[in-house]
Each structure stands twice: as C-alpha cells, then as structure tokens.
Amino acid sequence: MVSKAFSFRLPDAAVQAIESLQLDGETLNQALQRFVLEQLGLSTQTSKSLSTMLxxxxxxxxxxxxxxxxxxxxxxxxxxxxxxxxxxxxxxxxxxx
The missing domain is CATH 1.10.287 (Helix Hairpins)
Known part of the structure; x- marks a missing residue:
C-alpha cells in the first residue's frame, strides 16, 4: 500500500473529539486515521488490523x-x-x- 504522511495541528476541541473515538489500545493517530478513512467511505475493516496498516x-x-x-x-x-x-x-x- 502506497501512502503519504500528513502532519497538521488540531485545536483542543478536535483532539478531545478524536480521543472520545479512540478504541482500546489505539493511539490518537490511529484513531484519527480510522476516522478519516471511515468518513471517506474507505472501510478499515479488513483482514489486517489498523495497527498493521501503519x-x-x-x-x-x-x-x-x-x-x-x-x-x-x-x-x-x-x-x-x-x-x-x-x-x-x-x-x-x-x-x-
């Protein structure tokens, strides 16, 4: 899978919103990645877990x-x-x- 890294800052309210979406054992970056992919209609439910996609x-x-x-x-x-x-x-x- 070819990918590009993104780096940007989010306001505290956005960070708190992402933190509320975190799954057990998921980092903040993984939660944000999962959220973005889901919003784009790209399922993160594959045979690989999200952590192995990073x-x-x-x-x-x-x-x-x-x-x-x-x-x-x-x-x-x-x-x-x-x-x-x-x-x-x-x-x-x-x-x-």
Missing part, C-alpha cells in the same frame, strides 16, 4: 527501495531498447555501404 521506518525504507528498483528497472529496459534500436540502425547503415 508503516514503520523499516517498512518505509523497504517501500522506497522497491520503488527505486522498479524505477531503475524500467529505465534500464528503456535504455536497453533504445541502445538496441540504435545498434540495429548502425548495422543497417554498415550493410548499406
């Missing part, structure tokens, strides 16, 4: 590594195709001589 630093590093590898792999494939096309073009010119 990323740790190691998870984020792994996601970044995978993104970089995928991006480099795609770029290398493009370069290889371009190189092969140029090589064929040069071979054609040499044969024409």
């Amino acid at each position: 990323y740790t630093g190691a998870d984020i590093e792994e996601l970044i590594d995978k993104r970089i590898e995928a991006s480099l792999g795609t770029r290398l494939d493009e370069l290889r195709l371009n190189f092969d096309a140029q090589l064929e073009e040069l071979r054609g010119k040499l044969k024409a001589r």
Whole structure:
C-alpha cells in the first residue's frame, strides 16, 4: 500500500473529539486515521488490523527501495531498447555501404 504522511495541528476541541473515538489500545493517530478513512467511505475493516496498516521506518525504507528498483528497472529496459534500436540502425547503415 502506497501512502503519504500528513502532519497538521488540531485545536483542543478536535483532539478531545478524536480521543472520545479512540478504541482500546489505539493511539490518537490511529484513531484519527480510522476516522478519516471511515468518513471517506474507505472501510478499515479488513483482514489486517489498523495497527498493521501503519508503516514503520523499516517498512518505509523497504517501500522506497522497491520503488527505486522498479524505477531503475524500467529505465534500464528503456535504455536497453533504445541502445538496441540504435545498434540495429548502425548495422543497417554498415550493410548499406
């Protein structure tokens, strides 16, 4: 799951409202995340608990590594195709001589 981190401040009244929605063992951030997802119509009732949906630093590093590898792999494939096309073009010119 690709995600983006958000950081913002809430007034005391909003914090108290979120605190009133907290489930047992849920952090304030998890409660807010669950609330926002529910308000957007995106159910948090999946086979994974909400706490496993949150990323740790190691998870984020792994996601970044995978993104970089995928991006480099795609770029290398493009370069290889371009190189092969140029090589064929040069071979054609040499044969024409």
